[in-house]
Amino acid sequence: MSGIGSGITGEMKEMTYAFPIEGGDFIKAGHASSNIKKILNQLSLDPAIIRRIAVAMYEAEVNVVAHAYRGSMKVFISPEKIRVRVEDEGPGIPDIEKAMQEGYSTASEKVREMGFGAGMGLSNIKKNTDKLDIRSTINKGTVVEMTTFTKPKEA
Amino acid sequence: MAFHHALKIQEEVCIGCTHCIKACPTEALRVIGGKANLIAERCVDCGECMRVCPVNAIIIEEDDFSKIFNYEYRVALAPSVFIGQFPRNITSRKIYSGMLEDGFTHVYEVEHSTGILKELINNYLAKNPDIRPVISSFCPAIVRLIQVRFPSLVGNILPVKAPLDLAAIAFRKKLADEGIPPEQVGLFYITPCAAKIAAVKSPVGEKKSPINGVINLNTLYNRIYSVIRREEKAYCVVPEKEQLLPDEMVWTLTGGEAKHINGRCLSIDGMSNAIEFLEKLENGTVGNFDYLEMRACDESCAGGILSTNNRFLVSERLHNRAAQYFIDKNEGKIVDNKSILANRDYIIENASLGTIEPRSIMKLDEDMVQAMRKMKKIEKITNFLPGIDCGACGSPTCRALAEDVVQGRARTSDCVFVSIKVKGGESMNQVVDYTEEIWGKDRFRNMLPE
Ligand SMILES: Nc1ncnc2c1ncn2[C@@H]1O[C@H](COP(=O)(O)OP(=O)(O)OP(=O)(O)O)[C@@H](O)[C@H]1O
Ligand code: SF4
Ligand code: SF4
Numbered sequence: 255m256s257g258i259g260s261g262i263t264g265e266m267k268e269m270t271y272a273f274p275i276e277g278g279d280f281i282k283a284g285h286a287s288s289n290i291k292k293i294l295n296q297l298s299l300d301p302a303i304i305r306r307i308a309v310a311m312y313e314a315e316v317n318v319v320a321h322a323y324r325g326s327m328k329v330f331i332s333p334e335k336i337r338v339r340v341e342d343e344g345p346g347i348p349d350i351e352k353a354m355q356e357g358y359s360t361a362s363e364k365v366r367e368m369g370f371g372a373g374m375g376l377s378n379i380k381k382n383t384d385k386l387d388i389r390s391t392i393n394k395g396t397v398v399e400m401t402t403f404t405k406p407k408e409a
Numbered sequence: 410m411a412f413h414h415a416l417k418i419q420e421e422v423c424i425g426c427t428h429c430i431k432a433c434p435t436e437a438l439r440v441i442g443g444k445a446n447l448i449a450e451r452c453v454d455c456g457e458c459m460r461v462c463p464v465n466a467i468i469i470e471e472d473d474f475s476k477i478f479n480y481e482y483r484v485a486l487a488p489s490v491f492i493g494q495f496p497r498n499i500t501s502r503k504i505y506s507g508m509l510e511d512g513f514t515h516v517y518e519v520e521h522s523t524g525i526l527k528e529l530i531n532n533y534l535a536k537n538p539d540i541r542p543v544i545s546s547f548c549p550a551i552v553r554l555i556q557v558r559f560p561s562l563v564g565n566i567l568p569v570k571a572p573l574d575l576a577a578i579a580f581r582k583k584l585a586d587e588g589i590p591p592e593q594v595g596l597f598y599i600t601p602c603a604a605k606i607a608a609v610k611s612p613v614g615e616k617k618s619p620i621n622g623v624i625n626l627n628t629l630y631n632r633i634y635s636v637i638r639r640e641e642k643a644y645c646v647v648p649e650k651e652q653l654l655p656d657e658m659v660w661t662l663t664g665g666e667a668k669h670i671n672g673r674c675l676s677i678d679g680m681s682n683a684i685e686f687l688e689k690l691e692n693g694t695v696g697n698f699d700y701l702e703m704r705a706c707d708e709s710c711a712g713g714i715l716s717t718n719n720r721f722l723v724s725e726r727l728h729n730r731a732a733q734y735f736i737d738k739n740e741g742k743i744v745d746n747k748s749i750l751a752n753r754d755y756i757i758e759n760a761s762l763g764t765i766e767p768r769s770i771m772k773l774d775e776d777m778v779q780a781m782r783k784m785k786k787i788e789k790i791t792n793f794l795p796g797i798d799c800g801a802c803g804s805p806t807c808r809a810l811a812e813d814v815v816q817g818r819a820r821t822s823d824c825v826f827v828s829i830k831v832k833g834g835e836s837m838n839q840v841v842d843y844t845e846e847i848w849g850k851d852r853f854r855n856m857l858p859e
């Protein structure tokens with residue numbers, strides 16, 4: 255596992271892992287999510303929750319690959335919740351509300367050829383997380399933060 | 410829970426070389442005391458370890474052939490890949506006559522049930538549009554792989570029995586209808602793999618298998634081939650026997666199942682291909698598929714670990730038999746109305762599988778806080794290890810050793826490098842002493858100066 259900056263605070267309160275994401279490289283897209291999924295599996299999270307997180311993580315990772323230049327994926331794990339923060343350097347999202355709409359996409363021809371760009375990513379993330387927070391600065395980058403509670407229905 | 414595994418490591422043959430521990434997709438093997446050891450709950454019976462063993466130390470435990478004679482009626486349930494072993498000039502009738510000669514009273518091909526199964530799958534897909542993709546329950550190694558490595562996908566497995574079970578149910582019923590007492594009937598499956606043995610001995614999703622025993626396909630092939638060659642003169646009279654239809658013949662080959670299923674389907678064969686795809690599927694990134702035919706072996710059952718001949722040849726032979734089906738007069742009668750259809754309703758009633766439970770082998774601990782603690786320790790140890798995954802500690806990777814240490818299955822000093830580093834001041838003699846526990850007595854003696 256090539257996690258950088260894996261750390262822990264307090265008495266087993268939180269573990270963190272960080273993985274880099276390369277923009278434009280679709281073969282490697284999913285690498286960060288896969289690694290985090292492996293960790294969550296070992297930490298004996300409920301498989302159904304892991305699957306939701308995996309789907310959300312992957313969509314956010316692909317968005318960095320498709321729409322930004324480079325980024326990172328950080329996960330904060332505690333017994334109560336899993337928080338995943340995907341941060342990128344990129345063009346930013348001008349209108350987040352619009353971007354959240356199903357079917358809205360600015361994906362380039364090249365990205366569409368790769369089978370992405372249906373405009374379903376962000377809404378899919380929303381569907382699969384308990385809390386979603388997106389902040390974006392034009393020409394600087396975007397931060398997508400997704401929180402999932404480990405005990406079902408605690409949200 | 411006890412898991413029955415058909416594969417057996419012959420201690421006296423095993424040279425403890427680490428080939429198998431590296432090949433196993435679930436890290437189920439370790440070398441201890443110079444011999445390969447199995448962690449039973451991890452093994453999915455795929456047979457990858459057997460394929461790579463350079464000295465054939467891993468064998469498949471099979472039922473003694475004489476066991477068939479405990480029964481008045483001795484039914485061989487044969488998979489079509491058994492016929493596929495034989496050269497094309499040997500007709501299937503000749504093969505069956507050889508089997509009858511050898512002691513069976515009936516031969517019934519497993520794939521006769523696939524016509525009904527095809528209906529059941531398509532019905533299930535139509536009735537459950539929310540479950541996608543549905544993954545075939547055909548290959549027991551794949552079902553087990555999903556249980557242990559992809560627990561979030563167990564709900565996608567088709568809850569319908571595999572052709573083997575359906576055929577067993579059908580034939581048992583047929584004989585019962587003929588007035589034969591059930592306890593006098595023994596059903597024996599000619600198995601191309603270890604996974605099907607596990608499926609018979611410790612079934613998933615059903616309490617007890619309807620099959621009484623398993624016969625190693627390779628062993629039977631050798632017996633029958635010699636019977637046939639001995640009897641070149643004329644083959645004995647084969648009782649009227651239904652022939653498999655061409656599509657049924659190739660069901661167990663790659664693509665043979667998927668082509669009958671409605672919607673968007675994929676056929677995936679080979680363990681590493683299956684793992685790669687399931688990984689993607691778990692991320693929800695493979696698009697919308699309706700059905701996945703997935704088999705652990707390259708070329709599906711033609712590549713089963715007990716398939717005697719080369720998998721590509723077996724596959725080609727079966728495809729040829731299927732293609733020549735309608736022109737081959739020696740093969741006997743083509744039956745339009747298959748006998749299995751007489752009991753169609755009965756088979757459908759008994760075709761469902763119970764729940765398939767996830768049983769993750771990845772969890773470090775049931776309790777999350779404990780798991781986090783263990784994870785931390787594992788990372789610490791992993792950072793300390795050389796990271797070359799040499800296998801000399803008896804675990805498949807440095808990371809696996811770290812996990813074994815934390816789970817109490819090994820010690821950090823099992824790593825030869827750690828051991829040399831820690832005991833640096835000591836003599837080579839002592840280092841060799843430490844490694845003996847993993848690698849067996851006297852293994853490294855010849856490394857010592859005279
Ligand atoms: N990290 C990002 N940086 C810049 N723009 C983004 C980013 N993530 C999303 N967007 C914008 O929001 C739009 C909608 O994103 P969404 O993930 O829903 O769809 P998509 O990526 O275009 O297609 P799909 O995810 O279905 O393949 C994108 O087309 C893009 O314009
Ligand atoms: S049969 Fe497969 S899962 Fe079992 S020990 Fe061998 S390689 Fe591992
Ligand atoms: S593909 Fe066929 S032969 Fe291979 S493990 Fe699966 S059922 Fe057995």
Ligand SMILES: [Mg+2]
Nearest residue numbers: 316317375376
């Ligand atoms: Mg997207």
